[in-house]
Amino acid sequence: VPIHRLPLERLPYLLLLPSLTLVCLIELYPFLTGVSYSLHKGTLLNTGAFVALDNYVRLFNSPDFYNSLSFSFFFALFNVVFSYLIGLGLALFLNLDFPGRGLCRVLLLIPWIVPAVVSIVSWKWLIADRGGLVNIMLAAFGVGPIYFLSQSGWAMVAVVVIKIWRSFPFMMLSLLAQLQVIDRTLYEAGKLDGANHWQLFWHITLPHLKNISIVQAILMVIWSINDFETPFLLTQGGPSNATENLILLSYRYTFGRNDIGRGSAVAILTLILLMVLATLMLRQQRRIA
Amino acid sequence: MMKLDLKWTLLLLALAIVFIIDFPILTVILNSFRTTDNILSSRNILPDQPTLTNYFYINTRTHFWTFLQNSGIVALASTALGTVLAALAGFALSRFRVRILGIYNQALLIVQMFPLILAIIPLFIFFRRLDMVNNFVPVILVYTVTQLPFATWMLRSYFDSVPKELDEAARVDGCSRLRGFIQIVLPLSAPGIAAVAIFSFLFSYNEFFISSVFLRDENRMTMPVGIQSFMQQYSTDWGSLMASATLGMVPTLILFLLIQKYMIAGATAGAVKG
Numbered sequence: 389v390p391i392h393r394l395p396l397e398r399l400p401y402l403l404l405l406p407s408l409t410l411v412c413l414i415e416l417y418p419f420l421t422g423v424s425y426s427l428h429k430g431t432l433l434n435t436g437a438f439v440a441l442d443n444y445v446r447l448f449n450s451p452d453f454y455n456s457l458s459f460s461f462f463f464a465l466f467n468v469v470f471s472y473l474i475g476l477g478l479a480l481f482l483n484l485d486f487p488g489r490g491l492c493r494v495l496l497l498i499p500w501i502v503p504a505v506v507s508i509v510s511w512k513w514l515i516a517d518r519g520g521l522v523n524i525m526l527a528a529f530g531v532g533p534i535y536f537l538s539q540s541g542w543a544m545v546a547v548v549v550i551k552i553w554r555s556f557p558f559m560m561l562s563l564l565a566q567l568q569v570i571d572r573t574l575y576e577a578g579k580l581d582g583a584n585h586w587q588l589f590w591h592i593t594l595p596h597l598k599n600i601s602i603v604q605a606i607l608m609v610i611w612s613i614n615d616f617e618t619p620f621l622l623t624q625g626g627p628s629n630a631t632e633n634l635i636l637l638s639y640r641y642t643f644g645r646n647d648i649g650r651g652s653a654v655a656i657l658t659l660i661l662l663m664v665l666a667t668l669m670l671r672q673q674r675r676i677a
Numbered sequence: 678m679m680k681l682d683l684k685w686t687l688l689l690l691a692l693a694i695v696f697i698i699d700f701p702i703l704t705v706i707l708n709s710f711r712t713t714d715n716i717l718s719s720r721n722i723l724p725d726q727p728t729l730t731n732y733f734y735i736n737t738r739t740h741f742w743t744f745l746q747n748s749g750i751v752a753l754a755s756t757a758l759g760t761v762l763a764a765l766a767g768f769a770l771s772r773f774r775v776r777i778l779g780i781y782n783q784a785l786l787i788v789q790m791f792p793l794i795l796a797i798i799p800l801f802i803f804f805r806r807l808d809m810v811n812n813f814v815p816v817i818l819v820y821t822v823t824q825l826p827f828a829t830w831m832l833r834s835y836f837d838s839v840p841k842e843l844d845e846a847a848r849v850d851g852c853s854r855l856r857g858f859i860q861i862v863l864p865l866s867a868p869g870i871a872a873v874a875i876f877s878f879l880f881s882y883n884e885f886f887i888s889s890v891f892l893r894d895e896n897r898m899t900m901p902v903g904i905q906s907f908m909q910q911y912s913t914d915w916g917s918l919m920a921s922a923t924l925g926m927v928p929t930l931i932l933f934l935l936i937q938k939y940m941i942a943g944a945t946a947g948a949v950k951g
Contacts, residue, residue: 393850393852394852394855399769399773400778401775403768404769404778406765407762407766407829411784414822415791417799418797419795422798425799481690481691484687489691492692496699497933497937498699498702499698499699504885506929507702509908509919513919514701614790614793617885635794638798639794642798643890648798652795658792659795663790
């Protein structure tokens with residue numbers, strides 16, 4: 389028998405208290421402090437003088453900012469589109485009935501679950517200038533070598549391709565989960581009405597995937613824009629900042645140039661950008677649904 | 678007969694796709710058994726003269742086992758903390774209808790999209806003042822919060838599937854509800870909790886960014902940070918790099934095989950509750 393009888397109404401607050409405390413310490417406090425840093429001209433050792441919106445004004449006048457903004461968009465757009473197409477294709481394929489498909493599903497998730505650093509070690513060798521497998525194969529056709537990580541265009545392609553390779557399994561998995569709960573009888577009814585495969589796909593499969601597709605696309609845009617590991621481990625943002633996204637830019641300002649004002653301003657703008665994108669996409673979802 | 682043929686054709690096609698997709702990971706494992714010279718000169722994909730040289734090198738000349746141990750400590754601690762916090766909050770979300778719960782659920786959405794760099798800058802300054810750089814505590818706390826949205830939503834859906842009547846005891850004070858949760862709901866959700874815990878562990882074990890900011894001393898580095906430091910130090914010693922990458926992903930692959938059947942539920946948890 390409990391000595392202190394806890395009133396029932398207080399229980400949910402009590403259950404929430406530990407999580408809420410930690411969220412406040414690890415995200416709310418840094419957010420508020422970050423806003424304040426972005427209005428000061430400070431270093432890692434000293435918050436510095438209040439400069440109002442000066443850091444933001446300087447960002448809006450700096451080519452670095454537009455460069456990383458456009459790379460973030462490029463990276464997110466290509467990653468979402470190709471992860472979706474590959475994920476959808478493989479989900480439809482794995483939804484067919486053949487022996488060993490469960491095992492194949494598990495094996496196709498591997499790029500998604502191995503640590504980023506392991507993937508990058510592997511890809512760095514595959515696309516290495518000297519002795520890398522891709523260049524050895526190209527040489528066999530008399531092409532190359534291609535300096536994947538030292539030419540801006542190729543470095544951008546490499547970072548995006550590796551990101552797609554790391555992302556599509558998640559898309560595939562969630563689309564497959566949705567495919568497996570579509571009512572089979574819908575297809576039988578469709579066939580009785582004389583619909584062909586393409587019509588069944590267009591009028592039954594796709595509408596059932598619409599909601600999950602939008603939600604997963606939103607998540608993937610957020611994760612792409614927030615990605616630090618893929619570009620940092622592969623190129624550290626180079627060559628000449630070609631693969632520097634907003635997160636890497638904020639990191640470079642903060643820890644490279646010891647300028648926490650501008651580093652925080654980039655981070656705040658990234659959060660605003662993400663919230664705007666997520667809101668727009670959610671509104672789109674409600675409109676369609 | 679035709680039908681059978683089609684099935685085996687599909688399987689062959691599937692295996693070809695799996696081979697192409699997993700090829701980069703396969704090369705890491707295969708190359709870890711070859712010397713760097715052999716990797717650079719041989720035209721074979723399979724090791725023609727398999728050797729354990731790289732593994733001996735990793736074992737004797739690097740801090741690899743320290744990295745692995747540090748990763749274990751950080752991942753275990755954040756998994757334990759995260760799972761307990763998420764279970765408490767998930768139970769509240771599952772069984773009570775109070776305004777603050779709705780607000781908290783919205784806050785979790787923002788936590789999920791929060792750019793970590795924004796948290797890291799002030800936290801780095803904050804913990805440095807406390808002389809806690811190269812300390813596991815900040816890393817564990819950040820990992821815990823990062824896992825909360827996913828873990829809370831997933832546990833909530835497991836608790837939702839346990840009938841309410843089972844834990845709504847006759848006496849309706851808070852203590853008996855809490856006891857109902859611990860004695861009835863938790864045991865019934867054990868497989869789900871295990872899956873969430875392993876997911877959390879995988880995330881923490883694999884994570885690079887936060888660790889790399891806070892853990893800079895070689896004796897404190899986690900496995901991903903350690904391998905990245907190898908990448909910088911021995912950028913051309915592919916053999917040792919591949920061996921460390923292979924060893925580094927062994928725990929990931931084992932845990933993944935344990936929870937792969939929960940993966941589908943996990944992949945949709947964010948979508949359903951978000």
